[in-house]
Structures are given as C-alpha cells and as structure tokens.
Amino acid sequence: MVESVRTQAQSKMPAGPAIKGKLSRDDLIMRGGMIVIALYLVVTLAMPLYVMFSKSLSTYRFDLSAFEFQVSDEAGNFDGTILNGAALNEQTGAFDKADLNTNADGRLGVTEFFPEFSFRSPVQYQIRSIAEDGRYLVGSTLYTGTEWQQLDSNTFRRVALRPTQSRGLSNFTEYFSTPALTNSIKNSLIIAAISTVITVGLSFWFAYALNRSCMRFKGVFRLIAMMPILVPSLLPGIALVYLFGNQGMLKELLFGASIYGPLGIVIGSVFFTFPHAFIIISTALAISDARLYEAATSLRASPWRTFWTVTIPGARYGLISAAFVVFNLVITDFGLPKVIGGQFNVLAVDIYKQVIGQQNFEMGAVVSVILVIPAIFAFAIDRLVQARQVSSLSARSVPFQPKPDRKMDRIFLIYCTLIGLFIVGILAVCQFAALVKFWPYDLSLSLKNYQFNRMDGGGWAAYYNSIKLGLLTAVIGTAVVFFGAYLVEKSKGFRTGRAIFQGFAMLPMAIPGMVLGLAYIFFFNNPDNPLNVIYGTMAILVVSTVTHFYTVSHLTAVTALKQMDGEFEAVSASLKQPTMKLFARVTVPVCLPAILDISIYLFVNAMTTVSAVVFLYSTDTALASIAVLNMDDAGDIAPAAAMGMMIFYTNAGARIIHLIASRGILGRTQAWRTR
C-alpha cells in the first residue's frame, strides 16, 4: 500500500528549456499597457535628457583648414593658386583660436583673410570645402561639397563659413574656466545648505509642538504650515521685496544689508520648503513608540536625556530625509532666486540666463548637467533613508500620547504663533500689496492691479490657461500614473521590464524642472522630431508637468496598491473574469482616496510650477505662474503679487473642493471601511 516515490526521484533537473507559459488576453493587455506607459516615459523623459546630455558634449568650431580659396587678377583670370583657409588665417592673423569656437548658429565671414578685399573690386573669388560635409553660406543659400563656387567681390563678402560639430568636454572646460559661471556652484550649495539647516530646525520644533505637546490650536497651525505649498516659490520673494526691498517698509531692520541676494533667497526658501520638511518630520515623530518613553521615565532619565536618546534617534531618518528634500528643492528652485537673487547667481537661474538671455543652448545644457549632480545625490540619499524608515516601524508600537505641561505648552504655542505669523505674514503682505494703489506712497485700496490684461505676461488668459493645465494634468496625469503603477505592481513575470519601468518612474524626482524644460526644448523643438507638433501647445505643458511630478504620484499609487491583497488578480483569473473588470470594480474604488490625493497633488503643482514650463510656454499658452515671473521682471510687482494670490486662492479652493469631494465620494463608496 505504501508507495515511496522518493526512490525514483532524481536529484538533478533534466536539461532543456523551461516551460513557457501561454499568455492570456489579460497578460497581453497588461504588458501592452505597461509598454505604452514605459514608452511614454522614454519619450517624455529619457530621450529628452539624452539629447540634452549629448548637447552638453557637442562643440562647434570653424575648421578653417577645410576650406580653400582661389583669387583671380583684376581681369578675372585665375592662376590656379589654391589658398587654404588655415594658412590664410596664419598669414593674416584674422582670427585667434578662441574666435573659432562657436555654437550651433555660428557664422564666420571670410573677407578678413584678404586684406586687399574691396566689394567694388572686379576681382573674382572661388571657394570650396575640402570635405563633403563642410558647409558655408552665400547669402542665405547653403553650399556643401567640394565643388568650386566662383563669386564676384560683392557676393564674396556675403560668404559665411559654418562650424563643424564635434563631441568632447570642451564646453565643460570652458564652463570651469569662467569664474562668473563656476561661482554659481558655490552659491547654490551654500544657499541650499543654509536654507536646509534653518528649515529643518524650525520645522522640527514646529512638528514637535504639534505631535508632542498639548498646546491649543494644533489644527489651525497644521493648516497654516501647509499654506506655502499652494503658492509658487517666487511669491515669498515678492513679499520680501515689499517688506525689505528698495522701497520696503521694514528696510531699516536689515541695517543696510540688502534683501536682494543670499538673504532674500534663504528667507524665501525657508518659507516655501517649510511644509515639505514639516510633513516628513511630523510623520517621523508621529510613529514613535510610547513604550520607549515609558522605559526612559522608569529609568529616571531627564527629559533632556530622553530627548537626545529617544526622540532624536527615533526621528533621525525623518530629519535626514527632510534635509535632503529641502536641499533638493532649494538648489533646483528657479523662481525665487530669479525674483530676489539680484546679482547673486545660482545654477538654476544660470540655465535660464544662458538659454533665454544669451541663446547659448550648449552652455545651458552644461549647467543643467552640473545641476543634476547634487540633485541626484540628494535624491538617492533620501530614497535610501526612506526605505529604512519604513522598516523601523513595528506593528506592536504603542502611539505616544503627550501629557499637558503648562509651561512647555505655552512656549510651544508662542513658538508656533511666531512661525505662523511668518507664513501668514508673507501671504498677507502679497495680498495687501496687490490691493493698494501704489506701495508705499498711496495705500488706498483698489482693484487696478487685477487688471491683468493691461500688463505684459498674458493677462487673465494666463490664469485660465493655468486652471486648464491644472485640470488636464490632474486628469491625464492621475490616469497615466495610477494605471502605470497598477500594471507594474500587479502584472506577472516580465521582471526586467518591470524593474526598468520602476527606474523610469523614480527618475523625474531627481531631475530639476529647469533641466527637464531645457531637455524638452532640445528634443521637441527639433524639426526632425515628428512630435515637434506639440511644441508650443498646451499638450507639451501637460506632458512636461505630468512627467515633472511623476515620482511622488507614482509612489502614492504604489503604496496604495501594495495595501491591496496580492491574490485579487489570481482570484479574478480563476473566476475567468478579465483583469480590467477587477481593476474597475475593485482596485479603483478601493484606491479612490489615493487617486484623489494624486489628482490634487498634480493640480496644485501644475498651478504653481515655474521651472519646467518657463521654457515651454508660448504666447497662446502663457500661465499664471509664468505671468507672476514676467510681470515681476517688467516691474509690475503689485500685479505679480495679485496673480500670485489668485493662484493661492485657486489652490486653496481646489483643496477645499477636494476635501468635500473626498468626504462625499468616500461616504458613498467606502461604506465597507466601517465595521
């Protein structure tokens, strides 16, 4: 009766290929979908970045030795003497070496090689290129190839040589030999470091007060702390100009120091990065384990010692993570230093100046590559630390319950009030300045600063464009991100494909907006690119914004999806139901809170972003946030403040609608959550 299979068993698997499973229709749909979204990320992220990177390595130089000339006598007869361009330059010393370095649009006249040249002379000239791909212009006609062209003197003066492209690091060499440019590296790092220390310090105590004390009005303070997220980063710059600028009310408080420069950038950076640091640190403090504090008390540790041995170690990952997030935000920010940086150059503004101011795209690409390095570094450390934070959580932790302490609670209340006044004050100044006739001379109220159509910058149309961008980004972005996250989380097999997808999804976080925007110019503005049609349209703004804010949205979606039972798909397949039915009936409804969070995140960011879109908007698609920048640039600071506050109110309104909608939808669809 007893059969032993063991004796027949071999211990080595027979050779030969492994069984290949047939793919079901669902597998094909899932993989197809994943490939489509991965392709989206390749086209909107990887390829533009690649083009930008290669642009930073391409140099343009006039290769004089590749051109040959013949000169006739006055009668128009050529004696057959062939003159090489390089030799001519050596004889005449017309151009020195540096003159021959140029950019993609470089043009070089050749009459300087012929000291006796006169456009009235009857002398004839011939020109040719030695190489097939050598290029020169006669007037606006481009010639290539080795055929001789004979030209009279008058035409010959309109000859312009075109540069040849080569690859190399010479752009970087040039960058690093220009102190005006390299100074920005130091400036950026210093500004980011100082802002990081201040923001993390301030937000730590703010978060500590909210999580570990029994002070009053915690809800109000929590709301106030989140406000800066709703405005563009350049808005605090405008407020600071009003307060401490040349006509500032409180200018004397600075004792002669200027707000235009590092001081203004740091104060503004603290303002706009505060909520980001606050959220991270607050989360870290919220998950701490009360049992550790009970142990510390029973060991008679002093509060000071408990703070250093329990509180700080417990929050250390949060602190580190917050520090790198703030560092990254400050070093990649463009709007604030643009508004209040004055002569103080930072990397992000350099990109703008090189591209918009000097039309030197190659140098813009070089600065971008340099800016990406610290950004990627900060991002990588943040990811590493966040992974550890999660693993330090334990299911048996007991949440900490603060006990009232009148003295400490009062101190915390005063501290939080000061921080709250700073945040609300900045916004109030903007709102007040927007409503007065002429700061600081005529403080009577008026709405004239809201007549945006009278100013440069795009007018009210820009505001409506922003709302359109926000809605489109929220809808399309949420759909793409959530569906992509679902496919990558729940599809079977296809491991390499999924790993690559995850990598792509994480990349946008490390790419500064300015860099992304510039990369888009290079990629989409190329006439040879079939996607060129979206250049200058709303579509490219939506695409760039979705991509720019992809990572955080993706992580939110993945977190929600990971909380779903991993066997839903298996059950659905065993019941022979299409996976997409499961997706629509179960996955989406269950993840609805996360989906709503992603959409409001994308909307708010689309309303406030400046960096990526500043390179991509056209006159038809000007945006509110760009209008703030441009009106400020043109000296219309009050309208800029007014527009900035419009963004604030719109975002605040969107948040409230989001809250009401969430409650409503959740109330109806999430009845199952209550027992």
Place this chain on the structure above:
Amino acid sequence: MIEANAGHAYLKIENMWKAFGDFLALSDVSLDISEGEFICFLGPSGCGKTTLLRAIAGLDLQTKGTVHQGGKDVSNLPPSQRDFGIVFQSYALFPNLTIEKNIAFGLENTGRKKPEIDARVTELLILVGLEEQRKKYPAQLSGGQQQRIALARAIATNPGLLLLDEPLSALDAKVRIHLRHEIKELQRKLGVTTVMVTHDQEEALSMADRIVVINHGRIEQVGTPTEIYRDPSTLFVAGFIGDMNHFDAVVTAPERITCGNVELECAPHSVGQGARAIMAIRPEDVIPHGADADASGEVETQANTLDVQVTSMEFLGSYWRCHLAGENFGQGALIANFSMNAVRRLGLSEGKNMMIELPKSRVMVFDAAGS
C-alpha cells in the same frame, strides 16, 4: 476509499520541477489525483507544497513537467484558461463589494441572466449558512464567515477542481476545528476534487482522503491518513506526523536489530544487514507490563521486553507521558504514553522500575542515511 488509478486520474502531475535560480522548490514531483478525491499537501513551511498548488493553478508556472486535468494538457495555460476555484489564506475577498456581489463576481459575463445569478448566489449563501448576511461587507463578518464566503465564491461556477491554500490557518483554534468538519462535509456533498495545502498534520489527518507529504521539494509519501500514520515510509514522515521515539541501531538480521546492547525484533524493512539504521516507535505503542514485582522469569525471556526505570512523568489530561530509562538501552530516554488506567493499575510513579514491551510489528526501522 478511492483508489488512485493512473489511467483514470482526473489530475495528473508528471515529473514536475520548479527552480528559483539554483534553489529547487520542486524536484521531480509526480502525482495522480482521482476525481472527487480530497487531497492534502502536508509539509513544513518552505517545503514546496504551496509552489505545487500554484503550479497546478497556473499562477506560478513550473520550470519543467506537465499537468493534465480531466485528460487535457493544461501545463502552460494561464489560470484563466484552467478550470479551478481557489481559496487563499487571506481569503482575498473584495473589500468594497457586498458578500453577495463577491459571490456573484465569477458568475457575471458567463451568459447567465441576472435572476439566474441571484438564484445561484442565494443557493450558495444557504449552502454556507450565511443567507441573512448577504448585504454586508466582508469587513463586517468574522474570520470564519469570511472563509465560508471565499469558499462559496470559489465554487460558484462549479469548477472541476477546488484549491485551498492554508484556508484555516488564519482562524482561531476552535473555529478551525469546526470549519474542518464543515469544509469536508461540503466537499463530500459537492463531490468536487479538492487539493488543500496545510502545515497542520491534524488538519490533514482529519480531512484528507489521501495525504501527500512533501519535504525539500520532494514527495516523501502518498497515502491515506492511517497509512501515513501507521506505516510512514521515511524517517521524515515518521517524525513529522505524530510523536516518535528514535534511536540509533544496527541491523543484525532481517527483522532483528541491536539498539545499545538490547536486541530487538522489528517489522520488515528495506535496510541492509549490518547497516546503521534508526529504530523508531511511537510513544503510544509502548506496552506497559507492570513493575518488577510481578515480573517472573518468563517475561525476561519474552522478545522485545525491557527493564526500565520511570525517570519522570507528565500528566497531559487523558494520559501520562513517561520518560523511561534503562541501563542497557543505549542513549536517551524512551518516551511512552500510558493511559490513566495503566498508571493506576501498575502503581507507576517517578523512580519506579517497570517492564515494557515494544511490540515487534510496531518497531520501525529506517535507513540512517535518510535522516
């Protein structure tokens, strides 16, 4: 009992291998399962039993080998093209759907009309005894109720094969024992071929028609619960199911071994003469023969009787567990389970000497290399 017959097997697994890199999760597994049978895959965690179940379902494809279900080769088909219902340890009930919608999920898109679906759902709800709960959400039910809903959902479409992946291990001990019985009854009523994965030997012994014991990715033994318990074919099976004493021994003749300096007769076995072996006997198979007071000369000469001392006793409710040691008996203590009656009758207490018998047919011998 249903005989597994290779020719008429409903589910036929042949030479199945599963490799994760260098690690072999399944090694050359072959198994026939007849229609209507209740099979348990039993083994320690990480032995490959769940891997085997998932390969049968097509959820994680085997590296090599074939699966035939109902005469059809399903070896490389995706789950949606196979014919099975499945219940997971987590139940995987859709949290946002009421339990009637959960059960109806698989009935939709199958050409059934709405009233027909409703009728089937009601039928299933009555079957699992949860008719009044139909409008509730899964989170509002107890673990045992959720488990029954998962079962109802799995059998809603009348699949030919029911797969249960540790379906009871998330439940309280009491509910578990109750549901064991209920699932077995349901399976008998429906006559559906069922494969259940479990690491709980009691569960396997009480529910299965046949048990497949798996260890290190290999099938150790296939047999009815009594076969597995009474005649384990390997030392692993002997040790994994029920309690077992084992001692090093040497085979001196077919059906004779020495253990320490005691010579014992034993059941027939396949270990070669002179080879090192393991002698094994279950605690409840040790027969108590009273203290040395009533030991006359004839008992001495009787085969397989030993003179031992009771070193310690543990009261376990329905019986006593006694640790027995004898100078001539080699290493370690022999554990024996004696009934309350026997203990009282023989006046056993710690420190007393007594005679025991190890019945020849219950003395099992295994190859020492197989451990």
